[in-house]
Structure formats: structure tokens, C-alpha cells
Amino acid sequence: MRFGHLNVRGTSLASLPHGLGPIAQLDLRDCPNLRELPADLRVTSWIELANSGLESLPPGMVTPLRWNDVRIDEMIAFHPERLSGLDALKTPNIELRRVKIERIGFERLLTEVRADELNRDTDAGGRRRLLRVEMENDESLVALNMQCPSTGRSYFIRVPPSTTTCHQAAAWIAGFDDPAQYRPVMES
Numbered sequence: 001m002r003f004g005h006l007n008v009r010g011t012s013l014a015s016l017p018h019g020l021g022p023i024a025q026l027d028l029r030d031c032p033n034l035r036e037l038p039a040d041l042r043v044t045s046w047i048e049l050a051n052s053g054l055e056s057l058p059p060g061m062v063t064p065l066r067w068n069d070v071r072i073d074e075m076i077a078f079h080p081e082r083l084s085g086l087d088a089l090k091t092p093n094i095e096l097r098r099v100k101i102e103r104i105g106f107e108r109l110l111t112e113v114r115a116d117e118l119n120r121d122t123d124a125g126g127r128r129r130l131l132r133v134e135m136e137n138d139e140s141l142v143a144l145n146m147q148c149p150s151t152g153r154s155y156f157i158r159v160p161p162s163t164t165t166c167h168q169a170a171a172w173i174a175g176f177d178d179p180a181q182y183r184p185v186m187e188s
Contacts, residue, residue, distance in 0.1 A: 008034070009048075016041065028052040029068070037061070049077060067103075070095045076103055085112030094138055106143050106156035109133070118142070121166045124184065125149040128166040131156075144169035 006020070007027040014033040022042040028034055032053040043063045047054075050068040056078050057063065065077050075082055080103035088100035088109060101109055115131035122128065129145040140161040147154050159169040171182030 028054060046071075054078075067099045070099050072096070072099055076100060080104060085109040089113060089133065089135060092137070097135075097138070101141070106141075106158065107154070109141075110143060110145070110156060115143075118163075119165045123166075123170065128170065130159075130163065130166045130169055132161075142169075144173065146170070 004023075005025040005027070006023050008016070008031055009027045010030040012033055013031055014035070016034070016038055018038045018040055020038065020041055022044050024043070024045040025048075026041075026043045026046075027048045029048050029050045029052060032051065035053045035055050037054065037058050039058045041058065041061070043061070046064045046066050047057075048066045048069070050066075054077075057074070065072050065074065067077065076099060083100055083104050085104060085108065088097055088104055091097040091100055104112075110131050110133065113133055115133045117129055118132050119130040120128070123146075126147040126149065131143050131145055133141045135141055141158065142161050142163050143156045143158045144163075144166060145154065145156050146166075157169075157173055159172050163169045163172065165179075167182070168179045171179035174182055174184075176182040
């Protein structure tokens with residue numbers, strides 16, 4: 001049996017059957033339960049694995065990998081803990097840089113590269129910080145760091161690079177074009 005393109009994107013599949021293929025293209029995007037591929041699977045063109053649960057390729061499989069249509073290597077795919085924030089920022093290809101930042105995560109990136117603090121305040125949810133990282137040949141990465149008042153968990157949410165205050169960032173996140181109209185009484 002041969003397949004041109006096998007798309008299992010967004011499914012809850014935990015495995016693929018043995019004996020598939022060869023397959024030209026395999027789209028596993030958004031399949032978090034799929035942790036491994038059958039050892040006998042052959043994919044001749046590429047595997048898309050953004051937000052999949054795939055932890056490695058079967059031994060001997062040499063197939064180009066993609067993350068949201070951007071070609072990546074096995075380290076980016078399977079070992080993002082080995083990437084550094086500085087390496088991500090120095091990546092000249094903007095799309096590949098975006099993927100590396102996604103794999104590293106904003107919190108780790110902003111900590112590793114010592115982001116500039118643009119603003120700090122406190123609201124009903126607690127302390128907030130607006131952080132910026134200058135990006136070579138790209139717009140600055142600006143993120144609001146805040147805590148969820150109900151869980152205490154810290155979040156880093158990217159906001160437009162023109163944002164200058166925590167209040168402006170929170171208003172934008174809440175969907176307000178005019179920060180002056182954003183006046184929450186309480187956070188939940």
C-alpha cells in the first residue's frame with residue numbers, strides 16, 4: 001500500500017499501524033498522544049510534527065522534519081532543552097528563529113537573554129512586568145509577565161512591540177484598542 005500524503009493532524013491517535021507506506025508526506029501536527037512511529041515506516045519527503053507528542057524518529061529513519069511548515073533538525077524537534085536563547089536570537093532566518101523561540105518558550109528565553117524591563121506595576125492579580133528583547137533584523141519581542149490570581153502561575157504573553165506599559169499590554173490582551181477603557185474591578 002502507498003500513500004502520497006497521510007494527514008492525521010489534530011487527532012487523538014496514540015499509534016500508527018505497521019506496514020504503512022511508503023508515504024511521501026506525514027502530517028502529525030497537533031497529535032500530542034502520538035509518541036513514536038512504527039519501526040518499519042518509510043517517509044520519503046517530510047514529517048510535520050508541530051505540537052505532536054513524537055519523541056524521536058525510529059532508528060535509521062532519515063527524513064526531513066518540519067515545524068509549522070519550517071524545516072528543522074532533530075535537536076529543535078526532539079531536544080529543545082539543548083537550544084539556547086542566544087542561539088535562537090542569532091538565527092538569521094526569521095521563521096526558523098520563531099520556531100526556536102517557540103520550542104524554548106518565552107519564559108526561558110527572556111530569562112536567559114536577560115530581557116530589558118520596560119515597565120513594572122501591580123494590579124488586582126499581583127505584580128506585572130513588561131519585558132523586551134531586541135531582535136536582529138526583526139521587530140522586538142515584547143512580553144507581559146504576570147501571575148494568574150487564581151492559580152498563582154506565572155505567564156509570559158507576547159504583545160505588540162510598540163507596547164510601553166503593563167496596563168497597555170493587559171488591555172491589548174483583553175481585547176481593548178484603547179487602554180484607557182480597560183478598567184477591571186477585579187481579576188479572576
